[in-house]
Amino acid sequence: MADRVDVAIVGGGPAGQAAALTLADLGVAATVIDEQLRPGGQILRQPPKAFRVTNWMDGGLYADLRGQLERFEALERVDWRGGRSVLGIARSGEEGFTVTLSSATGVETVEARRVLVAAGCQDLAVPLPGWTLPGVYAAGGIQAFLKSQRLIPGERLLFAGTHPLQMVIAAQVVEAGGRVEAVLFAQSQLSMVRAVAGAPFAAAAHLGNLLAAAGAMRTLRRHGVPVHYGVPIERILGERSVEAVEAGGRRWACDAVGLCFGFVPQSALPRMIGARMRPAGPAGGWAAMHDRWMRSTVTGLFVAGETTGVAGAPAAMAAGEVAGAAIALDMGLLDEAGAERLASVARSRREELLRFAALLDRIADPRPYFPSMDAETLVCRCEDVPLGRIEPLLDGRSANAIKLSTRCGMGACQGRNCEPTLLRLIGNPGEPGFAARFPARPVTIADLAAPPLRCD
Amino acid sequence: MRIERDTERGRPLTLTVDGHSLTAFDGETLAAAMLQNGATFRRDTRGLDRGLFCNMGSCSECMVTLLPSGRRARACVTPASDGMEVRTDG
Numbered sequence: 071m072a073d074r075v076d077v078a079i080v081g082g083g084p085a086g087q088a089a090a091l092t093l094a095d096l097g098v099a100a101t102v103i104d105e106q107l108r109p110g111g112q113i114l115r116q117p118p119k120a121f122r123v124t125n126w127m128d129g130g131l132y133a134d135l136r137g138q139l140e141r142f143e144a145l146e147r148v149d150w151r152g153g154r155s156v157l158g159i160a161r162s163g164e165e166g167f168t169v170t171l172s173s174a175t176g177v178e179t180v181e182a183r184r185v186l187v188a189a190g191c192q193d194l195a196v197p198l199p200g201w202t203l204p205g206v207y208a209a210g211g212i213q214a215f216l217k218s219q220r221l222i223p224g225e226r227l228l229f230a231g232t233h234p235l236q237m238v239i240a241a242q243v244v245e246a247g248g249r250v251e252a253v254l255f256a257q258s259q260l261s262m263v264r265a266v267a268g269a270p271f272a273a274a275a276h277l278g279n280l281l282a283a284a285g286a287m288r289t290l291r292r293h294g295v296p297v298h299y300g301v302p303i304e305r306i307l308g309e310r311s312v313e314a315v316e317a318g319g320r321r322w323a324c325d326a327v328g329l330c331f332g333f334v335p336q337s338a339l340p341r342m343i344g345a346r347m348r349p350a351g352p353a354g355g356w357a358a359m360h361d362r363w364m365r366s367t368v369t370g371l372f373v374a375g376e377t378t379g380v381a382g383a384p385a386a387m388a389a390g391e392v393a394g395a396a397i398a399l400d401m402g403l404l405d406e407a408g409a410e411r412l413a414s415v416a417r418s419r420r421e422e423l424l425r426f427a428a429l430l431d432r433i434a435d436p437r438p439y440f441p442s443m444d445a446e447t448l449v450c451r452c453e454d455v456p457l458g459r460i461e462p463l464l465d466g467r468s469a470n471a472i473k474l475s476t477r478c479g480m481g482a483c484q485g486r487n488c489e490p491t492l493l494r495l496i497g498n499p500g501e502p503g504f505a506a507r508f509p510a511r512p513v514t515i516a517d518l519a520a521p522p523l524r525c526d
Numbered sequence: 527m528r529i530e531r532d533t534e535r536g537r538p539l540t541l542t543v544d545g546h547s548l549t550a551f552d553g554e555t556l557a558a559a560m561l562q563n564g565a566t567f568r569r570d571t572r573g574l575d576r577g578l579f580c581n582m583g584s585c586s587e588c589m590v591t592l593l594p595s596g597r598r599a600r601a602c603v604t605p606a607s608d609g610m611e612v613r614t615d616g
Contacts, residue, residue, distance in 0.1 A: 105603055120537075195585070
């Protein structure tokens with residue numbers, strides 16, 4: 071018997087949890103799929119069950135998110151499927167979808183009448199000379215180690231980029247007993263102040279996250295960690311792994327680097343099935359478009375959270391509530407007025423948070439500060455394609471054409487790391503980027519060829 | 527470096543990476559175990575060592591081969607287990 075479900079939710083982060091909780095209240099046990107074994111998403115990436123961690127993520131900033139996670143974990147009316155990657159979503163029949171998953175034991179398929187993609191975001195990958203040396207990390211990856219594995223990947227860390235989150239992560243490192251050599255912002259402090267000063271009052275009045283960054287500032291000062299502005303990272307040096315960084319014309323010794331230039335949506339799944347996308351924001355990437363009910367342009371496919379544009383966990387939570395109400399409306403569990411009642415508070419909360427996100431986008435805008443690359447700098451890390459092989463093809467050719475000629479974007483990450491860089495190099499605002507292909511996550515041919523496992 | 531404060535890990539495990547035996551703790555990902563033990567990840571087509579990059583299953587830089595199955599896996603989303611055998615050269 072096929073594994074058939076009413077609602078499949080991709081992503082057990084704040085948006086997916088909120089939708090599942092809303093549906094559970096109405097009697098529906100949604101199937102929630104996540105790559106991690108435990109729910110939480112990247113923002114609340116939980117320690118493994120075999121660990122015992124006290125005072126975990128106890129900052130006030132995380133209180134609402136933790137409250138929701140506790141409610142979600144206590145839910146009986148949910149079908150949790152952790153430790154599974156979604157390889158693709160395809161149309162099945164008139165209305166439904168086939169969701170293909172892979173796990174440690176093989177490939178499974180789930181037939182779902184409705185799907186919500188709330189797949190979160192990832193760090194924008196920013197190439198610069200030396201960035202493939204062991205010890206260079208996406209800053210979010212360092213934070214994930216702190217939260218979940220309780221590990222600091224280096225003895226002397228350095229953070230560089232344009233996004234204020236790097237201050238928060240650096241503070242978390244020193245509070246956990248690690249050492250941070252410096253936090254380097256490429257932009258000047260004045261340009262950050264100008265971005266705030268130019269913001270609408272409503273956004274400037276909602277600065278909880280910025281205040282948290284101010285708390286991080288105090289922590290860094292107390293631990294003697296220098297924070298510099300107007301110091302753009304130029305190259306990363308090292309023989310076999312990171313030894314130093316060149317930035318602002320001087321050398322900074324370190325053995326690990328966290329690059330923090332912003333975040334892009336994880337949106338390969340809606341893109342693959344043909345949902346309409348829009349350029350996501352100054353950091354690049356693609357955001358799934360939606361109506362006021364978080365319906366994508368594909369009937370039966372809903373989208374919420376960072377997949378629709380990076381706006382932070384509280385906004386994702388609000389969007390998930392709206393999506394949950396919308397799915398209930400679609401299933402006939404609520405009438406329009408009932409769904410409106412459920413969605414309206416979350417909707418206005420989300421709108422306010424989106425104004426704050428737009429302000430943060432202006433402060434963190436990486437575009438004027440992308441480091442220069444050498445001819446040898448790898449644009450595509452999976453297929454080892456350097457800038458020098460791409461540059462001669464920048465004559466009006468499309469991203470897909472350059473992919474075919476050079477293999478840039480053809481590797482295991484399916485182009486999600488190199489695509490923003492390639493589009494920047496192409497510089498054509500109408501360029502649609504790579505065709506999004508199955509599988510969204512790597513899988514072996516043998517697993518795909520084997521008869522799918524069913525979870526009946 | 528492992529954070530000790532407020533943290534109690536699972537029982538010790540032993541696994542093998544490229545023939546070298548290393549110790550990890552139950553609950554650790556293969557990537558965490560490898561980093562803690564100074565193990566290297568894959569080499570690229572230029573013969574240069576590469577490291578883990580995104581640590582959230584997105585970039586596939588930490589891809590390794592699990593033995594004896596030959597299954598390819600991202601070390602950052604794969605839990606370490608006792609007796610596990612891993613090869614990094616693909």
